[in-house]
Amino acid sequence: MSKDFDVAIVGGGMCGLACAIGLAKSGIKIAVFEAAAAFEQVGAGVGLGPNSLRALKGLGLFDAVLTKSDQPKPTTRLFAFVEGTGTHKQIFDYAESSGVKNCEGLGIYRPAFLDALMPLLDPTCISLNKRCTAIQELPSGRQLLHFSDGTTHETDLVIGADGIRSITRKKVMGDGNDCLGFSGTYAYRGLIPIEQLKAEGVQTPVETRPYCYVGLGKHIITFPIKGGTVLNVVAFDSSAHPGHLLPERPHPWVEIVSTKEIVGGWEGWGDEVQAIVSHLRNPSRWSIHTLHPPLKSYVRKRVVLVGDSAHAMLPHLGAGVGQGFEDVYVLCRLLSHQKTTKANLEAALAIYDELRVPRANMVLEQSINMGKIYENYGPGHYDVEDIRRHIKGMWEPVWHHDLEAEVDGAIRRFEMEKV
Ligand SMILES: Cc1cc2nc3c(=O)[nH]c(=O)nc-3n(C[C@H](O)[C@H](O)[C@H](O)COP(=O)(O)OP(=O)(O)OC[C@H]3O[C@@H](n4cnc5c(N)ncnc54)[C@H](O)[C@@H]3O)c2cc1C
Numbered sequence: 001m002s003k004d005f006d007v008a009i010v011g012g013g014m015c016g017l018a019c020a021i022g023l024a025k026s027g028i029k030i031a032v033f034e035a036a037a038a039f040e041q042v043g044a045g046v047g048l049g050p051n052s053l054r055a056l057k058g059l060g061l062f063d064a065v066l067t068k069s070d071q072p073k074p075t076t077r078l079f080a081f082v083e084g085t086g087t088h089k090q091i092f093d094y095a096e097s098s099g100v101k102n103c104e105g106l107g108i109y110r111p112a113f114l115d116a117l118m119p120l121l122d123p124t125c126i127s128l129n130k131r132c133t134a135i136q137e138l139p140s141g142r143q144l145l146h147f148s149d150g151t152t153h154e155t156d157l158v159i160g161a162d163g164i165r166s167i168t169r170k171k172v173m174g175d176g177n178d179c180l181g182f183s184g185t186y187a188y189r190g191l192i193p194i195e196q197l198k199a200e201g202v203q204t205p206v207e208t209r210p211y212c213y214v215g216l217g218k219h220i221i222t223f224p225i226k227g228g229t230v231l232n233v234v235a236f237d238s239s240a241h242p243g244h245l246l247p248e249r250p251h252p253w254v255e256i257v258s259t260k261e262i263v264g265g266w267e268g269w270g271d272e273v274q275a276i277v278s279h280l281r282n283p284s285r286w287s288i289h290t291l292h293p294p295l296k297s298y299v300r301k302r303v304v305l306v307g308d309s310a311h312a313m314l315p316h317l318g319a320g321v322g323q324g325f326e327d328v329y330v331l332c333r334l335l336s337h338q339k340t341t342k343a344n345l346e347a348a349l350a351i352y353d354e355l356r357v358p359r360a361n362m363v364l365e366q367s368i369n370m371g372k373i374y375e376n377y378g379p380g381h382y383d384v385e386d387i388r389r390h391i392k393g394m395w396e397p398v399w400h401h402d403l404e405a406e407v408d409g410a411i412r413r414f415e416m417e418k419v
Contacts, residue, residue, distance in 0.1 A: 009159045024125065082211060088270050092388045137302075143155050157303075185288045200275040289312065316371040
């Protein structure tokens with residue numbers, strides 16, 4: 001082992017496993033604790049933008065992820081926006097945004113991503129069926145994890161990768177200070193064979209690129225998968241709720257609903273929207289939650305948050321896990337640095353906080369704004385020009401941040417600090 005400290009990672013999701021591999025590669029002793037009894041084959045598809053792919057490359061995970069992705073290589077995935085009502089006139093093509101440079105991305109299913117990573121990790125590092133219930137700081141400064149089965153684990157550093165309903169976040173924020181709330185939006189997700197939609201007269205070339213059908217209080221995101229034969233659909237409905245955060249919803253947040261329930265909500269929208277929602281089979285309804293206001297810090301002493309536990313955001317920029325991968329890249333660079341030891345762990349974590357909080361929270365805020373834009377198109381609200389003006393360039397700061405240069409600069413400062 002290259003370091004005099006060990007690390008416990010709470011949560012074996014996309015960010016937790018990426019982090020485990022990144023640290024293990026540098027010879028850091030790690031243990032991963034995952035609440036689920038198995039890495040189940042459930043989950044949804046996520047889009048990974050250019051910044052996500054750079055972070056995965058930096059972590060040495062890109063090739064493994066590519067082999068399990070839906071695509072042979074990254075492709076340009078720019079959205080076009082069409083009216084959700086009437087004849088579905090195209091309003092805006094994101095390619096018209098000035099300064100659009102490399103925008104190649106990848107789509108992957110969460111289970112496929114976990115499958116890609118598992119072979120890269122020593123299985124003895126992972127404990128399943130271990131739900132963390134509390135973290136206790138010992139007089140030595142070490143951390144004691146408590147699990148629901150009554151067992152404990154002592155470690156130098158806890159990385160909280162336990163997702164949106166994070167227990168580790170409570171340690172960082174203090175009990176009772178959690179800012180998790182229901183956004184008021186339901187997302188209906190499902191898959192549709194594209195030939196069925198074509199047979200129904202859908203003219204928009206949904207098989208070629210991502211589309212967003214915009215309107216008032218609702219919008220639909222579509223993107224083709226499986227070589228353009230299947231359409232991945234997420235239909236968002238915020239119409240029943242005001243635009244502010246509501247108390248956390250009771251569980252489960254993901255429920256199977258009937259197609260009939262969804263269809264009823266889209267009366268009056270255009271024919272293509274009707275065709276899309278009526279062809280969703282076994283759709284699931286997700287109650288979309290977010291952290292707001294965003295956390296001021298992702299670190300407390302020797303507990304540090306990554307991914308959704310730090311900045312669970314609305315999905316309207318498709319950027320949540322990408323910010324998680326950026327977290328993991330930064331944290332792995334700092335913890336594996338030759339200067340980092342048990343004695344100066346907190347100094348390294350302070351740099352992580354300094355870099356990650358402003359950036360990930362900016363993306364979180366922009367994700368909220370983007371949802372408001374998509375769902376404000378219609379008579380008396382935004383017109384075509386407003387939509388173009390607001391959406392133009394929105395992804396550029398997310399995709400084209402030079403994270404590597406930022407970390408290099410921070411590490412140079414760390415090397416000069418007397419810690
Ligand atoms: C509708 C929708 C669409 C989305 N689309 C995109 C997209 O296109 N692009 C994108 O980048 N992001 C997208 N996201 C966001 C993305 O899914 C999340 O950001 C990402 O899954 C977060 O990964 P994570 O590893 O932080 O958390 P998770 O994947 O949630 O993993 C957390 C893990 O921790 C475990 N766990 C929880 N509590 C405990 C505990 N107490 N003890 C031990 N283990 C625990 C869980 O079982 C789980 O395995 C979308 C989200 C939604 C809801």
